[in-house]
Amino acid sequence: MVRNIHQREYPVPVEQVGALLARAAEANSPVWPPGWPALVLDRPLGVGADGGHGVIRYRCTEWVPGRRVEFTLAPGSFLVGTHSLDVLDGPWPDSSILRHEIDCRLRGVGYLLWPLAIRWIHDAMIEALLDRTAVSLGHPPVTAARPSPWVDFLRWLMSRRRSARAADSPA
Numbered sequence: 001m002v003r004n005i006h007q008r009e010y011p012v013p014v015e016q017v018g019a020l021l022a023r024a025a026e027a028n029s030p031v032w033p034p035g036w037p038a039l040v041l042d043r044p045l046g047v048g049a050d051g052g053h054g055v056i057r058y059r060c061t062e063w064v065p066g067r068r069v070e071f072t073l074a075p076g077s078f079l080v081g082t083h084s085l086d087v088l089d090g091p092w093p094d095s096s097i098l099r100h101e102i103d104c105r106l107r108g109v110g111y112l113l114w115p116l117a118i119r120w121i122h123d124a125m126i127e128a129l130l131d132r133t134a135v136s137l138g139h140p141p142v143t144a145a146r147p148s149p150w151v152d153f154l155r156w157l158m159s160r161r162r163s164a165r166a167a168d169s170p171a
Contacts, residue, residue, distance in 0.1 A: 002079070002106060002114060004122070007088075007099035008130040012137050014096040018066025018087045020136055021098070025051070030136035033128035045069065058083070078110030079118075098133055100126050117154050124151045 010017055020030045025041045032039050037054035049060040057077065062070035062084070070084040081104025088097040102122070106114055127145035134141050147155070 002081075002102055002104050002119075004102040004119070005099065006101075006123070006126045006130060007097050008134065009090050009095060009097050010134060010137055011090075011092075011095055011139060013094045014087055014089055015066065016137060017096045017098050017133065020133055021067075021069065021085060021087055022065060024069065024085070025049070031129055031133045033125060033132045036125050036128060073104060078107050078113055079104045080107055081105060098130060100129070120148065120151050121154055124148070 022045065023029050024031050025039045025045045027038075029039070039051065039053045041049040041051035041060070043049045045060065046063045047060055050057075052058050052074070056079075057074035058071035059074065060069060061072040061082070062068060066087065068084060068086045070082050072082050073079045079102075081102070083100070083102040083104070086099045086101070088099055090096045110118075124145065124147040128147075131141050131144050
């Protein structure tokens with residue numbers, strides 16, 4: 001079982017964070033971090049929207065505007081389960097928490113890919129998403145998240161692989 005949680009508290013009301021969450025799949029999203037594979041859906045964010053980011057495919061199975069989006073990973077994936085973003089009430093008046101959670105089990109090559117690569121890339125991307133949200137809310141982090149050298153290496157390998165595939169595809 002994989003349960004992976006990241007969250008960040010923001011000194012703004014829930015409605016402000018919720019308004020940004022609704023724009024997660026837009027081009028130039030105020031929450032999706034630049035430089036990472038974009039979240040692309042086949043229709044506006046809502047139940048039934050299919051898409052994903054990078055090689056990860058999923059379908060929106062729950063959408064509570066301004067509060068929660070849940071995606072169920074596509075059948076046949078090496079991850080079986082859900083990942084979600086929730087906007088929660090913060091501990092102080094006019095504060096909120098953005099929480100990302102993966103709740104899934106591994107399958108096949110996932111037993112190898114998750115601990116060696118996907119977990120590290122995922123963690124770095126989600127921390128970048130939380131930073132991007134903070135910047136969009138006008139409260140940038142004191143210290144921005146920085147991917148580890150391992151993540152930088154994995155991303156470099158993935159970019160070389162994408163370049164090689166693009167060169168091999170017919171024009």
